[in-house]
Amino acid sequence: MDTPAAGADPTDRERLAENWTERPSLRSWLTTVDHKRIGRRYLVTAGFFFALAGISALLMRTQLANPGSDLLSPQQYNQLFTMHGTAMIFLFATPMLFGFGNFLVPLMIGSRDMAFPRLNAFGYWVFLFAGLFMWASLPFGAAPNGGWFAYVPLTSVQDSPGLHLDVYTLGLLFLGISTTAGAINFIVTALKMRAPGMSLNRMPLFVWAIVATAFMVIFALPALNVDNAMLFLDRRFGAGFFDPAAGGNVLLWQHLFWIFGHPDVYIIVMPGLGIVSAVLPAFTRRGVVGYPLVVLAIVAIAIISFGVWAHHMFAVGLPQVSYGFFSAASSIITIPSGIQIFAWLATMLLGRLVLRTPLLFVIGFIVTFVLGGVTGAMFALTAFDQQVTDSYFVVAHFHYVLVGGALFPILAGIYYWLPKITGRMYAERLGRWAFWLVFIGMHVTFFPMHLYGLFGMPRRVYTYPAGLDWDGWNLVSTVGAYVLAVGLLLVLVGVVHAVRRGRPAPPDPWGGDTLEWSTDSPPPAYNFPVIPRVHSLHPTWDARTAESTGPGATADRILSAGRRTPLTSELDGRYERPVEMPEASGKPLVLALTLLVLFTALLFAWYPVAAAAVAVVAGTVAGWLWPGRRAEART
Amino acid sequence: MSAELPAGRSTGWWGMVLFVTTEATLFACLLGSYFYLRFQNGPQWPPDGIANPALLRPLLMTAVLVPSSLPMIWAERGLRRGRLWRVRAGMATSMLLGLTFLGLQATEYAELLTEFTLTTNAYGSLFYVITGFHGLHVLIGATMIGWVLTATRGGLDARRHDRVRNVAIYWHFVDIVWLGILFTVYLSPWL
Ligand code: HEM
Ligand SMILES: [Cu+2]
Numbered sequence: 001m002d003t004p005a006a007g008a009d010p011t012d013r014e015r016l017a018e019n020w021t022e023r024p025s026l027r028s029w030l031t032t033v034d035h036k037r038i039g040r041r042y043l044v045t046a047g048f049f050f051a052l053a054g055i056s057a058l059l060m061r062t063q064l065a066n067p068g069s070d071l072l073s074p075q076q077y078n079q080l081f082t083m084h085g086t087a088m089i090f091l092f093a094t095p096m097l098f099g100f101g102n103f104l105v106p107l108m109i110g111s112r113d114m115a116f117p118r119l120n121a122f123g124y125w126v127f128l129f130a131g132l133f134m135w136a137s138l139p140f141g142a143a144p145n146g147g148w149f150a151y152v153p154l155t156s157v158q159d160s161p162g163l164h165l166d167v168y169t170l171g172l173l174f175l176g177i178s179t180t181a182g183a184i185n186f187i188v189t190a191l192k193m194r195a196p197g198m199s200l201n202r203m204p205l206f207v208w209a210i211v212a213t214a215f216m217v218i219f220a221l222p223a224l225n226v227d228n229a230m231l232f233l234d235r236r237f238g239a240g241f242f243d244p245a246a247g248g249n250v251l252l253w254q255h256l257f258w259i260f261g262h263p264d265v266y267i268i269v270m271p272g273l274g275i276v277s278a279v280l281p282a283f284t285r286r287g288v289v290g291y292p293l294v295v296l297a298i299v300a301i302a303i304i305s306f307g308v309w310a311h312h313m314f315a316v317g318l319p320q321v322s323y324g325f326f327s328a329a330s331s332i333i334t335i336p337s338g339i340q341i342f343a344w345l346a347t348m349l350l351g352r353l354v355l356r357t358p359l360l361f362v363i364g365f366i367v368t369f370v371l372g373g374v375t376g377a378m379f380a381l382t383a384f385d386q387q388v389t390d391s392y393f394v395v396a397h398f399h400y401v402l403v404g405g406a407l408f409p410i411l412a413g414i415y416y417w418l419p420k421i422t423g424r425m426y427a428e429r430l431g432r433w434a435f436w437l438v439f440i441g442m443h444v445t446f447f448p449m450h451l452y453g454l455f456g457m458p459r460r461v462y463t464y465p466a467g468l469d470w471d472g473w474n475l476v477s478t479v480g481a482y483v484l485a486v487g488l489l490l491v492l493v494g495v496v497h498a499v500r501r502g503r504p505a506p507p508d509p510w511g512g513d514t515l516e517w518s519t520d521s522p523p524p525a526y527n528f529p530v531i532p533r534v535h536s537l538h539p540t541w542d543a544r545t546a547e548s549t550g551p552g553a554t555a556d557r558i559l560s561a562g563r564r565t566p567l568t569s570e571l572d573g574r575y576e577r578p579v580e581m582p583e584a585s586g587k588p589l590v591l592a593l594t595l596l597v598l599f600t601a602l603l604f605a606w607y608p609v610a611a612a613a614v615a616v617v618a619g620t621v622a623g624w625l626w627p628g629r630r631a632e633a634r635t
Numbered sequence: 636m637s638a639e640l641p642a643g644r645s646t647g648w649w650g651m652v653l654f655v656t657t658e659a660t661l662f663a664c665l666l667g668s669y670f671y672l673r674f675q676n677g678p679q680w681p682p683d684g685i686a687n688p689a690l691l692r693p694l695l696m697t698a699v700l701v702p703s704s705l706p707m708i709w710a711e712r713g714l715r716r717g718r719l720w721r722v723r724a725g726m727a728t729s730m731l732l733g734l735t736f737l738g739l740q741a742t743e744y745a746e747l748l749t750e751f752t753l754t755t756n757a758y759g760s761l762f763y764v765i766t767g768f769h770g771l772h773v774l775i776g777a778t779m780i781g782w783v784l785t786a787t788r789g790g791l792d793a794r795r796h797d798r799v800r801n802v803a804i805y806w807h808f809v810d811i812v813w814l815g816i817l818f819t820v821y822l823s824p825w826l
Contacts, residue, residue, distance in 0.1 A: 115646040180657055188649040218653060222661035226668065230764070239753050239760035241668070247682055247757040249675045252668055259664075569643055576643040622782050625798065 007551045008529035008558050015560040020112070020525035022584055031584040033117035034525060038124050039103025040421060043414075045124075046096035047492075049131050053087035054488065056080045058481055061445075065478035067466040077462035078145040079164070083138055085148030086168070089268065090175055091131045093406045097271035098123075098182050100413055101210040103421060105186060107516035107523060108204045110195025110532045110539075112565035113581050115188040118588050118624065119181050125592030126178035133599060134171040137163065144168035147460060149261065150231070152242040152253045157235040165235060166603055169228040174599045176225050183214035183221075191570045195515070196557070197534035199572040201295075204514045205288060208295055209274025212302040216263045216270070219306065224260035227253060236605070251313075258312045263305040268402065269369075270301065272409030273340055276362050279416045280344055282510035283359040284351025287538055290343045297336035297343075304333045311379065330380040334373060341366065356510075357431030361412035364439045365404055372400025375450070390460075393453025399446045411438065411491060418495065419509050423522040424502030426494050434490035441484025448473040448480075513538035518545065531557040531566055534573070591620045651801040655808040658772075662812050665768065666819045669761050673823075680824055681758045685751050693821040696739045697813065700773070703732035704810050707803045714796045722787055722799060729806060730780040733773050740770050762820060769816055772809045779805060 008016070022028040032038070060080055063072045072080065102120065106113055114120045137143040142163040146155035155165045190211045194203065231253065233239040240246030242253050277288050288294060307329040344366065353359065375397040379385045388394060411434075418426050452470045464470055508517040518540045519528050532539060533548035540546075548557075556575065559565065563581040568574055598613035673680050681687065706728040713721025744763075751759045779802045786798065 116650060119650075180654075184650055184653045184657075187653055188646050191649060192644075192646050218657045219660050222657055223664045226661060226664040230668070230760075233753070233760065233764065237753060239764070240755075240757040241672070241760050243757070246755075246760075247672065247676050248760070249672055249757075251675075252671055255671065256664060256668070567643060567646070579646070618778065625782075627786055627798070 007549065007553050008560070012558050012560040013529055016526040016529060016558075017524065019560070019563050022525065028584060030589055031121075031586045033113070033121045033582060033584050033588075035102050035106050035114045035117065035120060036421075036523060036525075036527075038120050039099050039101075041124055042095055042099030042102055042127070043421075045128055045131065046092050046099055049087050049091040049135070050096070052135060053084045053092060054485065056084040056087075058485055060084065061478040061481040063462065064464075064474050066475060067464050067471050069463055072462060074462045075141070075145070078460075079138060079141070079143040081460060082144045082147055082150075082168075083135070086134070086144060086172075087131075088402070089148060089264070090172065091127075091134070093268040093402065093410075094179060095127050095131075096410050097210075097213070097268070097275075097406070098127075098179075098186075100275065100410075100417070101186055101271065102182075104417065104516060105189055105207055105210055106193065107420075107519070107527055108207055108514045109190065109193060109198060110515045110528060110534065111189065111193035112527045112531070112563070113193075114185050115193055116185050118582050118585050119185055121585075122588035122592055123178045123181040123185070125589050126181070126595060127175065129592055129596040130171055130175035130178060130599075133174060133596065134167060137167040142167060144171075149257050150253075151257075152231065152234075152250045155231065156242060163603065166232065169232040169235075170599050170603055173225060173228050173232075174595065176221055177595065179217055180221060183217035186210050186214040187218075192567050193565065194568050194573050195532050195534050196566065196568055196575040197573055198539075198568070200570075201292070202534055202537050202539075202573070205277035205291070205294055205298075206271075206274040206514075208298050209270050209277070212298045213267050213270045216267050216302050216305065220260045220263040220267065223256045227256040227260070230256075254313055259306070262308050262312065263302075265401065266301055266305040269405035270298065272365070272406045273298070275409040275413040275416075276344060276365060277340075278512075278514065279358045279362055279412050280347050280351075281538070282416070282512040283354045283356060283362075284347050285354070285511070286347060286351040287513060288343055289346040289350065290339075291537060294340055294343050297339040300336040301333060304329060304336070308333060311385070327380050327382055331377065334377055337373065341370065356415075357426075357428060357435055358412045358416040360432065360435045360439075361408050361415065364435065364442075365408035365412065368400055368404030368408060368439075368442065372397060372404050376401065388453060390458055391453040392449040392457045392459055395459050396446050396449035396453055399442075399449070403442055403446070408438075411435075414491065414495065416510070417516075418498055419505030420516055420521050420523070422495075422499050422502070423505050423520075424498045425505050425509060426498040426502060430490060430494045430497065434487050434494060437483055437487030437490060439487075441480050441482075441487050444480030445477050445484055446480070448476050508540065513541050515539050515545075518549070529558070531559070533557070585624075587620055587624045591617060591624070594620065645797050647797040647801055648804075651804045655804060659808065659812065662769075662815065665761075665765050666815055669765065669819055672757050672761060676757070682756055685755075685758060687824045688821045690821060690825075692739060692743050693817055696736050696743075697817055699732050699739065700736045700813055701810050703729045703736075704807050706732075707806050711796070711799055711803050714799050719787055723784060726780050726784060726799075726802075730777050730784075733777045733780075733806075737770060737773055737777075740766065765816060765820055769809070769812060772812070776802070776806050776809050 020034075022032055022034065059072065060077065063069050063077065102114065134144070144150070144167055145164045146160060146168065150165065150168055153159055155168075157165075190203065190207050230239070230241040234241050234243060234248075240248045242248045242250050244250065277294065281287050307325075311327065311330045344362075375393070379388075379397070415426060415431055418424070452473045455469050457464060457468070457470045457474075464474075505521040507520050509521075510517070515528075515532060515534075516523070518532060528549070530549040530553040532545050535544045535548075536542045556566065556578065559578050563583065564578045565581060566578050567576045569576060594613050594616045598610050598617065601607070601609035601613060676682065706725040708725075710722045710725025710729070713719075713725060747762075751762075753760055753763045783798055783802050
């Protein structure tokens with residue numbers, strides 16, 4: 001097989017283009033399996049859900065601006081904060097980061113696609129439909145209203161009749177299919193599709209972060225799924241899991257929820273940390289200090305995060321010994337987080353800083369995240385936790401962690417990879433304005449929450465009386481929220497401006513160190529004309545990688561016959577064999593739509609329709625996996 | 636038909652292993668919930684009015700299901716040697732055993748449902764959800780086997796034996812999980 005050939009000559013490129021490019025048409029739009037298009041869709045769709053959740057937040061802040069306001073009814077307020085929290089966590093943060101992962105992981109590891117491209121398309125459609133499924137309930141006043149962690153007994157059918165919580169349980173079960181599929185896809189892609197020579201210890205930190213996240217999803221999400229399935233059965237069919245009268249237990253909900261929920265904080269933040277590690281080298285002109293330590297920290301966080309769930313439950317009265325254990329675990333997990341922060345600070349100190357917008361957001365992230373971490377460490381003191389639990393102090397804390405730890409890195413990533421994703425440069429001045437408005441707006445919004453939280457203002461109240469030292473500070477928070485919103489709007493303006501008017505981007509505008517910068521902006525459908533050979537941790541700073549794609553590249557890395565990409569060994573990235581990748585297919589969309597029918601039918605208790613949908617699902621899956629004739633002919 | 640195996644683990648193998656891992660976690664959460672509710676419930680378990688689970692039938696079900704992994708292994712080995720008939724015979728045997736298991740479970744439900752149901756109490760909810768969910772997995776496994784058996788008429792051979800291997804992994808998983816359920820749901824109340 002390995003006949004030497006001279007780079008990818010024009011005929012190779014032509015064949016590659018022919019095999020991989022999808023002609024623009026409605027059909028290709030619906031059937032594409034290209035990870036770059038799917039990644040972009042994730043980003044846009046998650047951005048859309050972010051906007052909806054943000055508007056909900058602005059409505060809440062407007063209502064809370066002064067005491068005794070009646071802009072929103074209590075029922076509306078309950079639905080808004082529940083949808084805000086639920087959407088921010090499940091429909092924005094994770095999918096947005098999955099969007100970056102989808103676009104970037106194959107490019108960073110030098111592959112032509114994800115391991116399971118059709119599963120990838122399916123995951124996107126499910127995410128889209130599940131998101132719409134949940135949001136669609138809001139205009140009907142039937143949106144979830146039990147808070148994003150939906151504690152029973154408040155969410156039992158006796159205390160919360162109507163569809164609200166059924167939308168929540170079914171929506172999250174539906175969405176879970178997408179998240180699980182995505183996680184499996186990321187792990188297998190990173191394990192098997194890395195370019196030859198990219199041993200695990202040369203895998204970019206961003207990819208490490210995505211893989212660790214995916215493993216957390218694999219082990220954490222089932223707890224949420226079981227929880228939601230039980231709640232649905234309790235509410236709809238009268239099962240007794242959470243019903244004390246039937247020997248059930250309400251705390252079971254909380255345990256299962258937080259077994260998922262605490263790792264989920266890291267599921268959200270971890271890829272953000274990965275983005276930071278990806279952005280820093282380009283703007284400090286050196287690799288992240290202490291790569292092995294950072295990898296260890298990532299792995300350690302992924303493991304320890306499972307040991308801390310009950311710190312969310314100090315206030316419910318657990319056995320005394322468990323306080324000590326969970327308190328300790330909660331404190332220990334700050335160590336690997338600290339390691340990463342010190343690695344970044346060292347990188348910045350030892351490198352030459354180039355202060356562009358992405359780096360500004362990274363710095364904003366470090367400041368905000370550290371502050372959020374400090375208030376988090378305070379909760380590990382059980383006594384303090386019992387004092388402030390369910391006050392606005394908590395709201396302040398987790399927004400510092402989530403806005404700091406997820407939103408800021410996401411914004412850094414948008415500016416950093418925009419040239420790669422769209423092929424256009426953004427306007428720097430606009431970017432800086434956006435940064436300052438977002439940064440200042442964020443702190444003006446959330447810092448005062450610490451104060452009125454300590455003064456005793458509970459969370460999840462739709463209004464409050466005047467004269468409790470809360471009113472002035474609440475107004476400040478609301479003003480901050482509007483500043484933040486303007487900043488975010490400027491981000492959007494910047495992106496649209498870049499796409500419409502931006503100057504065309506060169507392949508590597510920043511001097512980045514990972515493989516995505518070694519191909520065109522935007523990348524061709526086949527990503528790389530020649531699959532590069534990797535010799536070090538910073539392939540694009542390494543002349544040998546460039547050489548490996550030049551004249552003399554072997555045919556087993558050009559693979560222009562068919563849609564092919566090489567498989568390599570899991571640990572050391574040895575070349576194994578080429579695989580044939582699937583073509584565009586309509587089945588992912590059909591399957592996702594059928595699932596939408598299934599979940600809608602379950603919601604409205606149309607069980608015969610649900611049964612029919614299950615049959616269609618089975619048939620579609622069977623057809624999907626049927627051994628194809630075409631691939632056979634080529635292998 | 637070539638009997639040569641491609642080098643290295645395939646992406647499909649990893650995909651199935653990870654899928655099974657997350658499914659195993661799901662069962663672990665269910666069984667964890669069982670013990671949690673049991674220990675929150677006080678000494679009387681199963682709660683009043685429900686007898687300890689009878690053991691004869693579940694043991695029989697175990698005797699049917701767990702050995703069904705053996706013909707599966709034999710089938711998979713056969714495919715590696717290029718013997719398609721072994722795939723057909725082995726997998727058909729596994730499927731038959733799996734369906735027998737489901738038949739036994741159906742007779743069990745027919746009896747127990749007169750004693751207690753999903754809504755009787757938390758014990759009933761646990762019992763039917765855990766065993767029912769496992770039964771569903773057996774059914775899915777059997778469907779997968781049926782699918783592979785149909786596909787052997789088309790393009791399966793040793794080089795593309797991924798699908799057989801994946802179905803085998805899933806089937807072994809369903810078998811092993813059953814042991815956890817046997818212990819938790821049927822044996823542990825007797826301890
Ligand atoms: C962008 C600006 C944001 C504003 C102005 C904002 C505002 C708020 C407010 C006022 C609440 C409290 C509602 C209440 O307790 O009465 C809240 C709750 C919450 N926020 Fe945000 N938020 C923002 C961004 C985010 C982001 C980026 C995330 C996560 C990634 C997030 C996650 C949550 C969660 C999980 C809750 C709890 C909901 C519940 O109590 O069930 N927020 N937010
Ligand atoms: Cu936590």
